[in-house]
Amino acid sequence: MKDILLLLVGFVLSACATPHRPISFVPAKEAVWFKFPSNLPAEGQVKIPATLAAAIQLVVDDFVPWYAKPHQNADTFDACLHEQASYDVVAAPGPEGVVFVSIWLSPGACGHYRWALDLGAVYAVDVRNWRILAVQH
Template identity: 40%
Template sequence: MRLGLLVPLCLALLPGCALFRPAPRPAKAPPDEAARYRFPVVLPTDGQHVLPGAIAAAVAFAMEDFLPLGAQPRRGATPTEVCASQRQSYDVTAVPAADAVVFVSFSARPDACRDMEGPPLSDVPIVYAVDTARWVILSVQK
């Protein structure tokens, strides 16, 4: 009798498993292309930005909430909405604060998504307060 209840229960819960997919991973070049790529012997210093680990992690943490990796714009989105859904359309500012908090600000790049169909991107930045001790988003200012 228990087996008779277990099978229907499992079948009822199985569709819910589809909701628990692993997070998308960044795309990687095919092996033949990767094999042809050559790194410089020494990384150039021009344009170099050194980010402390906590700052880099806070930016990645906030970005994943702001524009999750693999997220797609809605069907029928305007060109501006498609542009706004791309991470490279935003400049990022990170400011360390007291108590292991990092403020991470996302603002539309001045040259991004201009002269496109649809409403322009807001000039008001979105600011995250990230607690890097507990790895939680304390607040989002929009």
């Protein structure tokens, strides 16, 4: 019992130490019109295995932290660079226990700046211990 209590306390403390993105929901009176389809549309559907999804989230949160804000006098381009939705991601399994995740600025996301398309990196993620092994810029 003591071990379980220590484990629980450790989990709570580690969860409190990690900044979490606040989740936003539409007010119920605004969402009342929305209806789910009886089945998800087959066209465009993508199944992402859990380890790939978690590795992608780890990389996106490192490369573009949700809490990082552009400087006070930032223009729209700088503000765009701080948005996670401005980046494309590709993930692929690597050697056992490793997932490679490539992240780069989506073409046209922040305007047409050719040099900005080089903004990106490839990560090697240890999916056993949820750590970033290496980053290649």
